[in-house]
Amino acid sequence: MSPRLLIRDATPADAEAIHHAILAMGELLRTAHKITSTPDILAREGLAPGRAFEGLVAEVDGAFAGMCLYLPVFSTWLGRPGVYVQDLFVDERFRGMKIGEALIRRVARIGRARGASHLRLAVDFDNEKAQRFYERIGVTRYADDHIHAAYGEAFDRLSEEDGT
Numbered sequence: 001m002s003p004r005l006l007i008r009d010a011t012p013a014d015a016e017a018i019h020h021a022i023l024a025m026g027e028l029l030r031t032a033h034k035i036t037s038t039p040d041i042l043a044r045e046g047l048a049p050g051r052a053f054e055g056l057v058a059e060v061d062g063a064f065a066g067m068c069l070y071l072p073v074f075s076t077w078l079g080r081p082g083v084y085v086q087d088l089f090v091d092e093r094f095r096g097m098k099i100g101e102a103l104i105r106r107v108a109r110i111g112r113a114r115g116a117s118h119l120r121l122a123v124d125f126d127n128e129k130a131q132r133f134y135e136r137i138g139v140t141r142y143a144d145d146h147i148h149a150a151y152g153e154a155f156d157r158l159s160e161e162d163g164t
Contacts, residue, residue: 010055
């Protein structure tokens with residue numbers, strides 16, 4: 001009997017498993033020291049429609065196998081809404097089963113049902129395996145796009161009244 005894959009909406013009750021997956025991603029990317037979220041924050045701020053983000057959980061025969069966190073975006077250039085994938089993770093025990101692809105495809109369908117015309121995401125520069133995966137399923141890297149960000153003190157300075 002082949003394993004049974006179930007993909008379902010994440011709920012605040014999944015926050016512990018999702019946080020564990022985020023920590024595992026951080027370990028794989030050697031950036032776990034940057035993670036300051038907690039299961040409580042994830043449950044409070046997201047994991048439900050109308051909150052900061054939503055998510056999907058993949059289970060294989062009832063075991064947590066992966067997750068995908070996403071949020072709505074809007075392209076002023078296209079004049080259309082889209083969907084942004086924040087995090088995608090598949091537990092090592094379940095890799096090779098096309099769970100990551102199934103999660104991305106489900107997010108794309110959810111987005112399309114809500115009027116989205118595109119899907120965006122960012123991939124860590126050194127994560128070549130993920131880059132190949134996304135290319136394989138049709139999520140193309142655009143050479144003219146670069147992500148810029150302000151975090152921590154840089155954000156604090158940027159958000160000051162007038163910056164002078």
